[in-house]
Amino acid sequence: MQKRSFKTILTLLLALTLVLPAVSAGPASAADNAPAKVAKYGTYTSYFSDSYSELAGKSNVFETLTYHQLWNLFNSDGTYVVLFGGAWSDQTQSVIGYINDVAKEYGIKAIYNFDTRLDGDTASADIADSSSPDTYRKRYVELVNQHLTNLKLEGAEKISYTVGSQSGEADRIESPYLFVYNRTNGDGAAPIVSDLQELLSAEDFQTGGKIDPAKVEAYKAKVREVFDPISKETDGKKVASHTLIDNESYFRSTYAAAAGRTVFTGARVVFQAVTYDELKKLQESSGDYAILYGGPWCPNTQPVIDLVNQWAIDEGIQTVYTWDTRLDNGFDPITKEFKSAELHVRDVNHPNARIYVDLVNQYLTNITTANSKHANGNPAAPPETPSGSYLIWSGEGEGRVYAKRLQVPYVFTYNKDNVDHTGASAPIYGHVELMYTWTNIEEGHASGNRDRFKKALNLLSTRQESVPTDLTTVNASSVSNKNGQIKGVSEALEYKGSGSETYLPVEGTTITGLAAGTYQVRYRAKTGYNAGATEPTDNYYEAGQSVDVIVRANSGSPGSGDPGPSTPTPEPTTTPEQSGSNGKPVVVTLPASKDATTGITVAVVSEDEAAKLIEVAKQDATAGKPTTVELIVKSDSADGSTQVTLTREDYDKLIAGSNVELKVNVGYASLVFDSTALKAIGGSKDTGDISFIIAKSSLTEEGKQVLGDRPVYDLSVFSGETTVSEFGGSEVNVSIPYRLRAGEEAQAVIVYHVTDEGELHTVRGQYSAAAGAVEFATTHFSQYIIGYNKVEFSDVPAGAWYSNAVTFLAARDVTNGSGNGEYNPGAAITRGPFIVLLLKAYGIEADAAGAANFSDAGDTYYTGYLAAAKRLGITTGTGDNLFKPNDLITRQDLFTLLYRALEVLKEVPAKQSDASPANFSDADQIAAYAQKAFETFVASGVVSGSDGQLSPKANSTRAQVAQVLYNLLAAN
Template sequence: MKKPNALQKIAALLIAVALIFPSIGTSAVKAAAVPADSPLTSFDYFSAVYPQLNDENHILKTITYEDLVTIFESEGNFAILFGGAWSEETQADIRYINEVAKEYGIHTLYNFDIRLDGNELDISDSSSKYAHYYVDLVNEYLTNIETLLDPAVENVSYVQNGGAEIAASKLQAPFLFIYNKNHQVEGASAPIVASLEKHNVDESYDRNYFNSAEGGLDQEKVDAYKAQVLDVFSKVNAADYTTLTCWEFIGNAFNQTFWSERPALNPANAEDGKGITIFDRAEGNYSVFEHVTYHELTQILASDGNYVILFGGSWCPNTQANINYIGQYAKEHSIDRIYLWDTKLTAGVDIASSIHPHNNEELQVRADHHDYAKLYGNVVTQYLTNITTQNSSTNPPRVITYADDQGNTATAARLQVPFLFAYNKANINGTNEASAPILGHVELMYSLTSAASNVAPDYDFGNGIEAGFNNKQLVIALQSLYSRLEAIPTHLTGVAPTSSSNTNGKITGTANKALEYKRAGADDSTYIAVNGDAIENLAAGTYTVRYRAKYGYQGPVTRTGEPIEPTAVLYEAGPAIDVVVPAYQGTTPTTPTTPVAPTPTAEPTEPVEQPLNPKAELIVSSEVDAATGEAVAVVTENKLQELVDHAIKVEKSGREATVVFTIEGNASSSSTQLTLPRTAFKNLAATDAIVQIHAGYGSISFDAQSIASIQASSYEGDISIIIAKSSLTEEGKQVLGDRPVYSLSVFAGTDAISSFGGGKAHVSLPYSLQANEDPRAIIVYHITDRGEIVTVRGNYDAASKSVQFSTSHFSDYIIGYNYVTFADVPVGAWYKDAVTYLAAREITTGTTADQYSPHTEVTRGQFIVLLLKAYGIEVDVNTANNFVDGGTTYYTPYLATAKKLGIATGTGDNKFEPNKHISRQDLFTLLHRALDVLGELPSTSSTSGLSTYADADQVAPYAQEALQVFVESGTLQGHNNQLNPKGNATRAELAQVLYRLLSIK
């Protein structure tokens, strides 16, 4: 048997791969179950923002300003680190601080960022109007602080209303210390037991501080620093360190704030049950909540996954009224984490006051024209794009006005707290495919009163209003919200009927999920709502399941004299998935019958024709060679012909057929081969069916043209499709890191078929994001026959945790990572994801080594270059037939290619004017023409169009069709109800447009 030619040409320096040969095996049919699990994502902030931490089991925990005060007023010894991800010194040191703390036996290391937004709001800066939050904190609690800076020369200060200047020592991050409020030295209070400030004051200090001059790790520096850290921790016995719980940070914090700030409603004996208690410790409803800082919130909102988030605070009477119920019903729905963000960055804590009330409004960023209202505005406009609120429903809508990052006046919808919502940034509506990251929300303003709580179950409003009215509505709202916690249904399992004649198959995993289902291929009008733990009474076949449309709820909640129901806000149905109920594969038992007298023969009735499943499916078991680790699954000719016959029937009914092979028994293998008999494969190629292969660690979907191309090969023998897992050599790892490698191949007999003519194969390879990886920087490399690596157009799909791409040929593919940063593209910028995505694929580069220049206007020539690169259009080096102003520069061959393909027609007189800035309407016109040529125009499902924008009348006639398409598809969304068609496009805007188009699966 000869070796496959395609695998002989792999570059040995890059890939260590075993040569795979087609083999012979056997087949069988069976079904497998999918384990159930919570859909919610647990976000690890430290792994996300500290690349060098490299410890999934670290002991670090973020704390808010309110949490820090709670610690400072609590009994015990606490390990605390002041510092943030913005600090190069903290980036360098945090790994070793964590290592030493764990080795010493400390369970929790609390991290407080003195930049309350994780970026620029530095309260340890005297020039900040909010410096008093730092000064008062230090002077109240850290009375024996010692820092590297001379307080007589450099400190932090502010001027009181009376004119007195108050100062405190200025610490520098990272500042590690042990705190015990009762600690004394020689009879004097000394709450800081030990401390260690940034250990290097050289301005050249960066996160590579621990490297030697040659670039490797300087172990002496590391060991010396770790010894200093250990010296700090060892001042207290490891067993004597204290860790606070959700009770201290959430439960007791809410209770104490309520009792201390509303004494008239809460007598001193409130804990004995004679007053109002928000959280009962025994019930534990507080335990689902976790405070997050502003920077942590933005990282969560920018990440892939399913989250439940609450905006509110212990100071807020309405949050006080609702939060116990929010926690109670979360627990009933097995929700173990709700991220709680306070729109007051300091929770309103006023340390200068003797009782530290929470009524200070200075850093309430959800306030009109606030210095830092852009923090709130950026969250709403960048992430919560489908938000609805009670304020936005008023006429006119109530909004927050602020200055954005560019200093322009902007507005954001004003929400009320508590605002509770489920979130997935990748979610789209199943009906119109519009972005819809908020999956549902509750915004109901209840309150606590001196008599009782108007949200209590037994509260009687009087005036004929039904007792318990508000509580009942809140419960309905919470039940609705918690019925959808994910974008797409997961953990659904098809269970076969118990006999070939029964229709008692089912789909399990539907408990507490607001789903609906239909037979695959049926009209959307046939969707049926799901209730209970399973969808039952199903015949074998494929069913389409999705989250159904449901309501979120917002105020108003009460009206004098009569009840009024909260406003119900509709959330569209979600994207759908197909779930297979397998056919019965056993033997139907027979039961002895007793002869009975014959009965008259009934008139024959017309059999009821069952809907024809467009999918013909076969589960094939494989055999694994113990010596080679290779799994082989072989389909018999009869089985394959049955699938072909089914596909032919489907196509005759006017629908598209799909033939699906699911391979089992190959989990332990390094290579999986599916072999199809050539005679029946020839018949399969005569259909227009799509062919899908699911091998566990990879899936392939061939279109009809690729199947026909494989069949047309001159090689003889059965057809074998192989998916093999491999790895990089040590040399390859030095270049690309330890990245997954897959070899994909098709054989006719023992001869490799490397290309599919004009056909395509869609490939899905499983991949779990590594610590700190940005999913937009996950890319796919193709290894050419010459051993070169070429970027393939593809994306990471968070919902399926896989990398997906399409290809017209098979060879070897590396799942790579190429994260590119620019100094002028900040985290949280609306174009950050787009720039990351394009730069990772080398579609765009910076204007300098570390500058992207997002607001620089794009020229027409630059646009053509980016467009052709983005869509992988091969450039024709023959530039003879070019525009007269094509020149001899970087864009010359791109212009010639665009002209040849009909993408660019010029501005007249065979000119293109490549150095002229391109207007937004010209950009979309050229883009429309290009995608029309490529057959990749986006689908238009939105009901909104040009007419919905205030400046639609400014769109030139030649651009109207293009802009209409991109508005309806959601590619073009405008700003402040303006399209600005005649304005020049910027690099940021172009990046965002291409990102929206290319990242569509």
């Protein structure tokens, strides 16, 4: 086990403060268990945590608004809470955390945030800046004068504009400005119900360089005065009554108004508009996203956006993020039409074209567009424009910067970390850029454009991740047979054997006819649909990085040049038919909702569903058979906290007298508890309801500097209000869906446990390509981090048969190499160092100095490990209380020590075949003390020998030892 001194880790981690389960298991409707297609695209919910240091690691109530979304809010009935401000503002940074605290105190679910700097950054895109163009200021002045009619800001700067015959003037709102808005308040004369504009810096809340609680409380009191007019007291607590924006209605009404006809025809809308700054943060975050550039003003976006919406629903995509290249959505505040191009930052040499140019050049590095492929170039471009491209440029002369021009709608899938098989950055997986109108995309149109657009979308969704996941294997029946399989593939993939140069296309969902061995599977090169093309012809997207998939043989897999052993994957087994559950998991899909007070997504097992589970468990118990129950949370939340609750009465009945295994699956993580663990939880003295909580977050910026941008999970079980952290010595199996990031090797993905002292311990866990998840087992709950720790050795080439094994062990600090950045794989290993590798691999700590030991244990790095091995009975030495740590270790001694260690740990591998040492020509050379070890490892497939021999008396190299340990550890 690796132990890193990291005393400040608890301050570096995001504060995953768990609220004790407060949701009683009241009535809950039975879930719809019908399977639905689920896409791998993620949701981005951490913009405010990523942008404001005072919100980092906290749930918050803020949501962004684009210019037109704010305009729409001001024209909607209801009571809304609004904050003008941006992350660029030090004053907003200093108070937003306090506003969030008070909002939660009043039960406010959403404060809508609008930034007058439409790029979230510079004054050049600020519609409330006196130096901005009149056309920009027009948008701000009309917004205020038409809606905020009772705005009074003492001493405020006046913002004015003159555009043709139109002119106006309004007070300038400075950030932060918090207010409650209701357009009918005071018969429409006082739409600002209450407000607060106080420009305070972080220093204003300090005394003597430290936060002054009295100053904080004084500011919070002013925030409460904003919320009080819309609040009433309930059970001694003030609760605010306010209105939430209906995102679906917004998209339906906006596009209908712009198009002059109904646009969305489906049951729901999956789009979420993002501001420019929010888009940048999204494209800086890890994960796979579906994105649309386009807007309601665009006559080409209008007729296809419903097709994109239906495609997303059919694919199980929860959210498609949409950004408009016109920062005001093309909306003119005077005419109320979507025809304005004054803030269209994609236009050539627009005053703020750098907004578009920076976006494309920084984030969309492998973009391809129809315009950028035109051979005649941009006819309006200056002479120095690069030839053969239609580009957008920003700036003048030598300072001019270019970017490829896309046309909207531009639908694409994205992961910032993706690289192609050459190692080049390739954040875009695929795109659709087809320009149709209402007249030529109607159903049955002779052009076939409608079907072509659907075909393009279907091609787009064939790849939703950097590398293939969820692959499973079926063993070859023997080393010589070619009947192994790789399942869970798609025709978007290709594969090859490790010794082949050529990738073969995948047909169907299973690759068949495989001999035992290692195969590389990857996404193949892909076309994209560009405007003007009837069908795509060029491969715009290179093939992706590959993952290794091992197909094993039931009698042991081939060595591929490796004289060491290998570990087969057990053949899939079928659970026999049973009464009650009929031998199948009993799956219950639970509806979930987000608790406004705690921010936790809560799912409760209903009384009816619990009764069904209890009855099934009773039937199985009567038949002496086990029951497996899986609770799946039906939630679109990809992060945050999720709580699954059973009433104590139902929980006790479920586990009473039964052999029940319970799986809790919240989408972004799942936990499996055996009956021993469940009974330990039920043994709590607190007789409250049983709740399982899984919280997902990330590290702070300081934490990222130490470990990188790694996900953090906080696992907990509550009995009433009492934490249950241990489970009667039983292990809980944890599975966390994970996609390898660009350049990551599966063997270097590790799991850290954060101790109560703030230290990091590496626990036994690993990434499984077949499951597409990081898996580990634990006997107690706390915080866990999925880490990455690739250790390079100059003498371990990437293609070596032992490379994966060395990478796996080094990442977990099992081996540090031989010094000078080398591993020395061909060197023979001695007995003392082997004991260190063995015990560290299985997390067995060295005994303290002075422990009973062998007389030749000395005083060196392996001394304590020899003592531990002796105490546990892993070794009795060579006689006369000697161990001979400096002698070379033979294969039979190595396997004997390994077998004894696995006996102590109760992890002796199961028999997989009838193979035995007698099948090998040198079986008679095996010493009596090693006979049991060889019998076990040969029958389990761990040892396959070489050239028909087991070579029991041969010495083992460092590479062979690494492979032995890796085969065993990676198989668990």
